[in-house]
Structures are given as C-alpha cells and as structure tokens.
Amino acid sequence: MLFSFANLLYLGAPAFLWYSYRSTLKKSSVRVYGPWYLPNFIRGVIAMIRLGQDEDGFLLSARRVYGPVVYLPWPLDQIFVLEGQAIQNVYNSPASTLSFVPIRISMQGAVFGSPTNVIHHSALKDRIFPVHARGLTNVRLDAPIERFVQVVQQRISDLGHRIDHCDGSFQMPLVSWVTQTMFEAATIALFGEEFNARMVATGSRDHFNAFDNCFPLLVSELIPDFLFPFVPPLRSGIRGRDATAKLLADWVADGMPGLEEGVIKDTADIGLSAGFSFTEIGTLLNSDLWALQANAPYAAASFLLYILQSPLLPAIQKEIDSLPRDGVSENPLITMKTLASMPLVTSCMHETLRLCTSSFSIRIVEESFMLSTPSSHDQYPQGYLIPGGSRIICATRAAHLTDPIWGPEPAAWDGERFLDSKSDAETGGNKLSREVRGFGGGVSICEGRHLASAELKCLLALMLSNFDITPLFPTQGRGPPLTAEATKIDIKGASKTGIAPSRALGRPGLGAFQFDDSDVIVNVARKATS
Numbered sequence: 001m002l003f004s005f006a007n008l009l010y011l012g013a014p015a016f017l018w019y020s021y022r023s024t025l026k027k028s029s030v031r032v033y034g035p036w037y038l039p040n041f042i043r044g045v046i047a048m049i050r051l052g053q054d055e056d057g058f059l060l061s062a063r064r065v066y067g068p069v070v071y072l073p074w075p076l077d078q079i080f081v082l083e084g085q086a087i088q089n090v091y092n093s094p095a096s097t098l099s100f101v102p103i104r105i106s107m108q109g110a111v112f113g114s115p116t117n118v119i120h121h122s123a124l125k126d127r128i129f130p131v132h133a134r135g136l137t138n139v140r141l142d143a144p145i146e147r148f149v150q151v152v153q154q155r156i157s158d159l160g161h162r163i164d165h166c167d168g169s170f171q172m173p174l175v176s177w178v179t180q181t182m183f184e185a186a187t188i189a190l191f192g193e194e195f196n197a198r199m200v201a202t203g204s205r206d207h208f209n210a211f212d213n214c215f216p217l218l219v220s221e222l223i224p225d226f227l228f229p230f231v232p233p234l235r236s237g238i239r240g241r242d243a244t245a246k247l248l249a250d251w252v253a254d255g256m257p258g259l260e261e262g263v264i265k266d267t268a269d270i271g272l273s274a275g276f277s278f279t280e281i282g283t284l285l286n287s288d289l290w291a292l293q294a295n296a297p298y299a300a301a302s303f304l305l306y307i308l309q310s311p312l313l314p315a316i317q318k319e320i321d322s323l324p325r326d327g328v329s330e331n332p333l334i335t336m337k338t339l340a341s342m343p344l345v346t347s348c349m350h351e352t353l354r355l356c357t358s359s360f361s362i363r364i365v366e367e368s369f370m371l372s373t374p375s376s377h378d379q380y381p382q383g384y385l386i387p388g389g390s391r392i393i394c395a396t397r398a399a400h401l402t403d404p405i406w407g408p409e410p411a412a413w414d415g416e417r418f419l420d421s422k423s424d425a426e427t428g429g430n431k432l433s434r435e436v437r438g439f440g441g442g443v444s445i446c447e448g449r450h451l452a453s454a455e456l457k458c459l460l461a462l463m464l465s466n467f468d469i470t471p472l473f474p475t476q477g478r479g480p481p482l483t484a485e486a487t488k489i490d491i492k493g494a495s496k497t498g499i500a501p502s503r504a505l506g507r508p509g510l511g512a513f514q515f516d517d518s519d520v521i522v523n524v525a526r527k528a529t530s
C-alpha cells in the first residue's frame with residue numbers, strides 16, 4: 001500500500017489544521033459596526049450617537065446589515081447580540097463563561113452611590129442578593145398585592161367621585177393618572193403607607209424623576225464622577241438620588257414604620273446586621289425603589305392603551321367579569337391566584353412587553369466561547385467566536401421586532417398572539433411567550449417580573465370593572481413637536497390606527513418605554529351597567 005494510515009495523518013493534519021483555522025476565522029468574524037474606511041473609535045462614536053438618538057433605527061439597521069452579532073468599538077466597546085435564539089444561548093451560558101454579578105455590584109456603586117465598603121462586603125452578594133430574589137417570588141407577593149389593590153381601589157373611587165361631579169363623564173390625561181396611581185400603589189405595596197406618606201410630604205417623586213432622567217448617563221459610565229457637577233442633568237439627578245436615599249435612611253433609622261415584613265424589611269435588616277450605616281442602607285433600598293418604579297407604571301399605561309383600542313376589548317372585559325367578586329365592593333377579587341386565571345389578558349401583556357420594552361442584558365465574557373446562532377440566515381455564520389475579556393449586550397428589542405417567528409407584521413400589536421389556541425401546535429402560546437424578553441433573562445432576569453405582571457393585570461381589571469374609557473387624542477410632551485407618526489400604534493384587527501403618547505428618547509435598553517411627558521387624553525365614564 002502506497003499510503004499507510006500514518007502517512008494519511010501526516011498529510012491530513014496540516015489540511016485539517018488549515019481548514020479549522022479558516023473556519024474559526026470565519027466563525028469568529030464578529031463584524032465591526034460602521035464604514036470600513038473609518039478608524040474604529042470613530043465608528044464607535046457614530047454607533048453611540050445613533051443608539052442614543054434613534055434606538056430602534058440603530059438596532060434594526062444593525063441587525064439588517066451585520067446579522068445576529070455585531071461589535072461596537074470604543075467608547076461602547078461591546079458585542080451586541082440581536083437575535084432571539086442567540087440571546088437565549090447567552091442566557092443559558094454558565095457563570096464561568098459569562099458573568100453578571102460583578103456588573104450588578106459595580107452598578108450598585110456607580111449608579112446608586114453605595115460606598116466601596118458596602119459593595120465589597122460579602123453580605124451584599126451572599127445574603128442580600130439571594131434574599132432579594134426570594135422575596136419577589138410569586139409565593140411572597142400576596143401581602144404586597146393586597147396593599148396595591150387597596151390603593152388602586154381608593155384612587156378609582158376618587159376618580160368615580162370626580163366623574164359624578166362632572167355630570168357623568170370626565171376627560172383626563174391617562175398616562176399621568178396611571179403612572180401616578182401605580183407609583184403610589186407600588187410604593188405602598190413594598191415600602192408601606194408611612195414611607196409613601198413621607199415621599200408625598202417631601203415631594204420626593206420629583207427627586208425620583210430627576211434621578212431617573214439622568215439614569216441613562218450614569219449607567220453608561222461615560223462621564224467621570226468629578227464632572228457630574230458640571231453636567232446639569234447629572235447634577236440634579238444626583239441631588240435627587242441622594243435626597244431619596246436620605247429619606248430612606250431616615251425611615252430605616254426610625255425603625256421602618258408602616259412595614260411589618262417583606263423584601264424591603266429583609267434587605268434593610270441584613271444591612272443592619274452587617275453593620276452598614278443607615279445612609280448606606282438608604283443607597284441599597286434606593287435601587288429597589290428605582291427598579292420598582294422606572295418601568296411598571298409606564299408599561300401599565302401602554303398595556304391599557306393597547307387594550308382600550310383593540311377589538312379584543314369585549315372579550316377581555318368578559319374575562320375580567322368572570323373573575324370572582326370581592327363581595328364588599330363588587331370589584332373583582334384580585335389575588336395572585338385570580339390574576340393567573342386570565343389567559344387573554346396574560347397574552348395581551350406579553351404582547352405589550354414585546355412591543356413596549358427594550359432591555360440590554362449585560363455579561364462579561366470570562367473565557368472565549370463559541371456563540372451559536374442557529375436560526376441565522378444563510379448569509380451569516382452559524383456561530384461566532386466571542387473573545388474572553390469582552391462585554392456582551394443582549395439587545396432584546398431587535399429580536400422582538402425582527403425574528404421571523406413574529407410573522408409578516410411584527411410591529412402590529414396582536415393581543416391573541418400568545419394564546420395556546422391561536423398558535424400552531426408546535427410552538428404553543430406559552431412557548432412563544434418565552435421569546436418575549438422584556439424582563440431580560442438568565443441570571444440577570446428581572447426579579448420583580450411577577451410583581452410587575454400582577455400590578456399590570458390588577459390595574460387593568462379594576463379600571464375596566466369600573467369605567468368605560470375612550471382614548472381621544474395625544475398631547476405634546478417635552479420632546480420634539482408631536483408628529484402623527486410618533487403617536488400612532490398599529491393594532492391587529494382595529495378599524496383605525498391607535499394613538500399613544502410619544503416615546504421618550506435616549507433611554508436605550510432601560511426596559512419599558514417612557515413618554516417624555518406626552519400623554520393621551522381619554523374620556524372616562526362610570527361603567528354602563530347592562
């Protein structure tokens with residue numbers, strides 16, 4: 001025999017190595033954003049500006065031009081993952097490959113102002129984080145939801161009286177009413193009546209808003225601390241943050257009056273037992289307050305507006321009417337259990353989260369790995385070698401709008417999309433809902449997702465049980481002059497285009513869309529009894 005097996009190995013090995021090298025090169029070719037003839041840092045600056053100015057335009061064009069994965073050079077210096085299955089693969093990766101805890105810890109310091117001794121204390125990672133995650137699971141939410149329901153019922157009763165004083169119907173800005181009601185009800189749900197009363201008395205909602213407005217700048221970590229006093233939004237934002245943290249610190253020092261139990265008390269108690277000062281605990285609780293209030297009130301307003309303008313409204317009303325009554329007020333009985341029994345409402349909520357959120361889940365790449373992108377179009381590789389030391393961002397918004405599973409009209413709101421009966425047997429509504437990642441995913445998934453979902457459904461059920469609400473027209477906010485385009489929403493089966501407040505710009509990847517003070521005026525009347 002001319003060629004022995006060993007000869008074959010000798011000749012085959014270099015060919016194999018060359019082939020592997022070529023294919024690795026091909027697979028690792030995460031393309032760099034921007035025109036090839038520009039230096040990387042200019043491409044990075046262009047990406048950063050586009051992302052800040054027009055998040056959707058940027059993400060959709062990046063997905064179209066570069067495929068499922070693209071590298072945005074310094075100053076962002078991040079690899080963006082833009083497709084659902086690849087994002088899920090990131091979420092499924094072990095912490096030894098992709099880590100998140102160091103990011104959470106550093107954000108607690110850089111964004112919420114917790115001092116070094118707190119963020120490096122083992123109590124934060126080993127006790128507070130786990131207690132936090134447990135404290136917001138479904139089984140721990142009965143008491144907070146009961147408090148939430150009481151506040152919403154009170155606000156609904158106040159609104160009913162105003163309607164009665166106005167001859168049976170009344171016009172009001174819906175977003176402002178919803179966000180105000182949600183803010184108050186959720187603060188009382190987690191922090192109790194007394195802390196909410198202190199917030200109201202000190203005008204702390206304004207402090208919260210100032211902090212929330214500077215949040216995108218703070219979280220980007222692009223501006224060094226010593227420049228904060230010279231950048232107006234950062235200056236007032238930090239002042240607002242510190243004022244809220246002080247209010248929290250004083251309340252903890254007074255023994256947390258009005259709060260008997262729950263995740264906030266547990267967090268503060270661990271802080272006290274670890275020897276943190278009241279001020280330090282105030283910085284920790286401020287991150288809870290921010291997470292509680294920065295998303296859910298706005299998502300609730302979008303949720304309500306989509307449903308009010310959808311042809312599904314009568315079916316949704318029927319689902320709500322079939323909830324057991326609470327016996328006292330004739331309102332539906334709202335508990336974690338009854339809220340779980342509304343499949344159409346749940347489907348509408350997933351659809352609202354698909355269209356009205358953008359989340360950036362961040363990971364540090366601890367060691368190089370192959371990110372598989374199996375559902376990628378033929379023109380792109382089926383996997384990318386992601387180098388150790390880099391940072392990955394899962395941009396869920398791009399996947400929510402471009403993945404083929406959403407069909408030919410991905411931007412249209414279809415409230416029935418996640419009903420099992422409506423989806424094909426293979427996907428099933430529930431399975432499809434896992435493709436909605438408005439709460440992020442994997443180790444960094446939103447811990448408040450069960451609470452947030454319950455809040456949204458609760459507000460909807462109580463509003464629709466008491467009022468007939470008709471959206472009339474959008475109003476101008478702080479942003480550029482309102483265009484018809486900015487306030488249009490596409491709703492499946494609706495006879496006309498829906499209206500919505502215009503989305504606030506400059507909050508990429510921060511969760512639920514906010515509205516730049518723009519609103520929608522609605523007519524509210526007491527529910528006609530049949």
Ligand code: HEM
Nearest residue numbers: 291292295296299359361439440441444446447448452511
């Ligand atoms: C519709 C409302 C909400 C939306 C859209 C939302 C969205 C998000 C997103 C996108 C993240 C980051 C996920 C990631 O990095 O993968 C997050 C984290 C978090 N959210 Fe929410 N959220 C909502 C409501 C709430 C509420 C009511 C709470 C209650 C306190 C809450 C508590 C948290 C916490 C504690 C984290 C940090 C988890 C971590 O860092 O590991 N969220 N949320």
